[in-house]
Amino acid sequence: MxxxxxxxxxxxxxxxxxxxxxxxxxxxxxxxxxxxxxxxxxxxxxxxxxxxxxxxxxxxxxxxxxxxxxxxxxxxxxxxxxxASLAPRGQGLKQVALPFMGDLEEVTRQHVLLAVREGTEALLVERLSAHQAMDVLYRVGGRLPLHSTGVGLVLLAFAESSFQESVLVQPLTHMPENTPVSPAALRRTLAEIRRDGLATFRRRAPQPLVSVAAPIFAADERVVAALSVVVPQEHAEPRLLGPAVRTAARAISRGLGARRAIGAPPA
Incomplete structure (x- = not known):
């Protein structure tokens, strides 16, 4: 040796x-x-x-x-x-978000996710899950693809345009289905999320689910996190879930000092 x-x-x-x-x-x-x-x-x-x-x-x-x-x-x-618990991007955010996440978990009896962007992925900083909640792929501390999850799409939609372009030029697939992602369709999706302040993402495998996500703003009007609920497809009612998720995200944003309304155009 x-x-x-x-x-x-x-x-x-x-x-x-x-x-x-x-x-x-x-x-x-x-x-x-x-x-x-x-x-x-x-x-x-x-x-x-x-x-x-x-x-x-x-x-x-x-x-x-x-x-x-x-x-x-x-x-x-x-x-x-x-x-790691001292990291301000996670800890301060979690302290503000947890009461509202608890309310969503109580209503949906499924999963409530809180994520931030870390590099080219979303990092799951907190997840509340009911006992009878469906199985999900991601754990707290795990990384989620931006293009193929509800929270990821929100974080990608509100990222700077140069970052979006760097993601869109890559060959993207939905996993675990292993189906290709159309860049043109993804661009339209991101534009709709910016317009509506809400993302709805559906996954077919390993179990059909629906994720409804909304952006969380900080005092400087930047989107610093995304909040979502994940429910089985057969129980999903996005028209009812959307307002609940958006309201919770707006309340967390206010707790972080933001004044901008979720989904409203910047001043």
Whole structure:
């Protein structure tokens, strides 16, 4: 096994990534399908040699970013959750939104989602679900496609035009149906969402559902999040759900200091 590259204080090692990048690579090895990893799995998924993985994992465990069970497998530590809970884009938004999300969940007895845009995807920052709610594909902390979910379409519709164009030129498909998305049809959909302040998205698989979503504005009049309800198609009444979702989104917007009415044109 080759020796670790010699470090020079205050400088990047002559070969390989900085320690912080390798630590991030270890954390990125975990995902929804890999919540628990052996040392070997952690090494392979991060691309870091086993000896370095063990040493870095030890440092991360000492800080609380990783934990190791009696079976020797590594998992994400609670310290990361503590730090992540301080993120202002999620925490302040959730504090304002949760009472109104609770009202929607009580009425629909299904799922209520709150998402923000993160890069080229939507990030689910909160979800309230009734006990009898249908199965859904996305979890809190998970990422949703912008072009193929209710909250994603809202965030895409109110994004800057240059960002929209960068998405529209990509080959897009609805998943898990694996059906292609027409750029022209998507442009029309985005224009309707901007006009109406409301998105209605239907998915056929793995279970037919309807998502109705509305934008949430901040004090600077930017759309900072999207709120939606997700219900089984057979129980969906978008004409009734739309006003309820829009009213809740408007109330959250006011709580964030926004003055603009949902769906109204900018002054």
């Amino acid at each position: 080759s020796a670790e590259p010699t470090r020079v204080r205050g400088r990047r090692p002559p070969q390989g990534d900085p320690v912080v990048d390798r630590a991030f690579a270890l954390l990125a090895a975990f995902d929804a399908g890999h919540r628990s990893l052996t040392l070997g799995e952690l090494s392979r998924r991060s691309g870091i040699p086993t000896s370095s993985t063990l040493r870095l994992a030890g440092r991360l465990m000492a800080w609380g970013a990783l934990e190791r069970g009696a079976d020797g497998r590594f998992t994400i530590g609670l310290r990361l959750w503590e730090v």
